[in-house]
Amino acid sequence: MNFEKGALSNIATVISGYAFKSSWFGEGENKVIRISDIKDNLVDPIKAVHFDADKHKVAEQFIIQESDILIALSGATVGKFGVADKRAVGMYLNQRVAIIRGHNATNSAYIKYVISGQFMDNLLLLAGGAAQPNLSTKDLANMQIPIPTLDEQKCIATILDKASSICRKRKQTIALTDHLLRSLFLDMFGDPVANPKGWKVDKLNDLSTKISSGSTPKGGSKAYVEKGIPFLRSQNVWRNRVDLDDVVYLDEATHEKMEKTSLKNKDLLITKTGRINTENSSLGRAAMFAGEDDTANINGHVYLIRLKPEVINEFVLYIMTTIEYRDYIRSVCVGGIDKRQINKGHLEEFPIIAPPVELQQQFLEKLKAIEKQKIKLTKQLELANNMFAALTQQAFSGELTKQDKVA
Template sequence: MENILLEECCDILDSRRIPITASKRKKGPYPYYGANGVQDYVADYIFDDELVLLAEDGGNFGSKDRPIAYRVSGKCWVNNHAHVLKPKSGLDVDYLCYSLMFYDTNGLVNGATRQKLTQAMMRKMLIPKRHINEQQTIVRNLNKICQVKWLREQELERLDTLIKARFVEMFGEPIANPMGWTVKRLKDVSVLITNGNTPKGGSKNYVESGITFLRSQNVWRNRIELDDVAFIDAETHESMKKSSLHHDDILITKTGRINTENSSLGRAALFKGADDSANINGHVYLVRLDGSIVPEFVVTILTGEAYRKYIRKVCVGGIDKRQINVDQVEDFPIIIPPYERQKMFAAFAAQVDKSKVAAQIHWMKHGCYLTA
């Protein structure tokens, strides 16, 4: 199929972008967009159009389920972390967005820790060239598929809500502790709390296959994502033995921005792999419990709304990017209900998780993107 260069089919409006630091933003009704979506709401706007925003830096490059491009409509403000594209005549804006959402950026982005898609490289990107009628047919079909996906995601959210409701029913809110459970520090119920390291040479030390090397982008709220996973060799893994993972270790992300819905700060998940089959980098904490408390119970505490608010209060750093220090992780307050009660909750959550897996299998069979 014939392709067309992005710079030939779009007006590139990057020169009109204006970043505003968080301290200087005036609150208002207009969305303030960055690489991955809404960052804030501000009092003024600089765009009023049908546009596609494509991540410049800090995007989900390489992800199979988190897009690097998204559609915006109407009055908004865009910072300098997203390219601004307006389709020319003959190009449907939704078709453009679908074409870019999961674009393979291998060879286009650069940067070891924070990858960047420069405007020069972005201009070289290709999308399939189709007649406008065909574009619109494709868009209608993909919209139907994405609607199915949305419905399944709503189902997963309802199941998550069911688990949270059951937790509150059995234990109450874990920070306020209205049921008066004994409270211990996380280090009092753990045998190890540590963070990993970045191998010498950084990403240049990664290999095509080997020991799974988890980074903050792999740790989400109560789940580990492996679509953008790195690997290290056995020798590097051995040199980082202290952060080698064991089954049922809890992972907590160390750094992130606090003004985004999906902030990477303080996300927690349970590692269910085999002992010594994975390692972590310096942006992830490892918590190994001592057996006196149920891991699923602790992760539910750490991923709840009450704990998200607690972590925002105790974290340190600048206005935008913060981190949790190891002593703060060690001092995390954890309620201690009877062990059998914790196990009952874990069994209930496991049954709900089976329903979640069934729902995920159903909607993950549907694709919703184009490739050039």
């Protein structure tokens, strides 16, 4: 059974944000929610800007209510949304963000799942066709979605709330393992940049046998082949993780011509260029290559760091992925806001604390134990996400409510 479709406006009102002047910000007690305050499907008002509502008269229609769904209308994150909780109630909404307000609580609970899936994806494909599409309130209001009865909407929202809660708790547990490891490191070694415990400090160049950036194959992207040797770019290097989802390949002949940047097992990789004003900044992300020798290569936006045999690679990598080191990298990089770069000279001078090897080994053992547990948790999260996706598909095809009626 498939539900009949209709416009979102049948069950919700769509309201565009107000065009605040930036010169108004910084005074008064009233807060304004912007695109940057929408995070992880929630509205986070901690960094919301202030303005004086008594001085600048803004209509009440732009005031956020509890359970309002706020959605980005433009920019790199167009389509991301967050549900307003009590923290955001009474705050004002800025331009480039829209409110989707269900006609009732059941509508709102249902809509947040509708706009998180294929219906929003389909709308974005039709929204201008640009690299960064723009949505309008009219686009949202006219978006075609399944519209079951209120009882069916309530049933769907209740089931998906439970499945979503499982996914969220899995994510929180994984995040706790990261916090545990960070606390352990700081307790054992302190801030790796400020070095309050007074450890000996080495330059990265002194710990390495090779520091080199990658290169571009002759012909550039035309040299890529369907299968072959993985060619890692900055989008493949994340914090302590090499992601091959978007990897490209070189043939054996091209790879051999680029032997100077052929990777060895346990080589450290760090991104050379990128922006620093985003949550997942592409500059200075570090990871370790876990593959076999000479089975991958890197492009010019990635550095490889080959450490000496006696150096504990995992310890150096952990230092380079700390919050303190991220801030250090941002302090020494060069260039404008939209394009920063780590020069090789800066990289060679990176300070690395050198506690006794015995202490480093102790930390490494604990790191491996925590990472092993994290792998198990990640698999559980993957299963939970798959379950949620399957339930969502069943929900909008009418299967969930059908089963409920049969029961």
